[in-house]
Amino acid sequence: MTGIDRHLADVRTGLDRLEPFEAYQAVREGALLVDTRPAGTRRVEGGIPGAIVIERNHLEWRCDPASDGALPQATNTDIQWIVFCDEGYASSLAAASLRTIGLSRATDLVGGFRAWRTAGLPVTD
Template identity: 30%
Template sequence: MKTAHDLVATAKSRVQEIALADAEQAIRNADVLVDVREADEYAAGHLTGAAHMSRGMLEFKFSANPALESRDLKVVLYCKTSGRAALAAAALQDMGYLNVQSLAGGYDAWTAAGKPITKPETPSFE
């Protein structure tokens, strides 16, 4: 029986992971940057310009959005540490997307390197 780690390892063996050093350029070249973490994780902070599509809804959101139907789109995905993003990248490849990349180390590696993120602003009631 396979574990979640087995599935992630298999996905990582078939998808292209971007090293953190190359991530900013890959994101600039991408047509879409997708955060596949859960909504509360995204709301706590995310890479600037990232669209939120939780891992569980990714295939449905890509299928339902005409702006995402081109299989030539350049897609960069990330999650907390890279497991969910690898699974998401493999799923998009299975759907026929040709230019899918996953950020190695995910959000945690990005923030540990001091790279910019967007956080929601807390409303002021003064």
């Protein structure tokens, strides 16, 4: 096992990761879905309706309610942020980082955008 594989496994033990249909339901109940994929990937593969686009290098500043760069949606630390990337690897690391800064309900989407699309959930072109 590589170092990153060990790190990823360790990080995921602290997350309540959501399968696509679980994430869909959580969003319907008020969770915020965050697309961290690069713009080029979003242009080619599409997106998820209603997802907030925050590229990875801005994530912590935009989600932390105490940050000067916080999004209007970042009103408190109890928000359930569901981060997704293309396949669900980088998003686990991103969600763990959000938890480190005090966003205790942050998690990610198992399998990322590809799993969401494969599950037949809504996507945009």
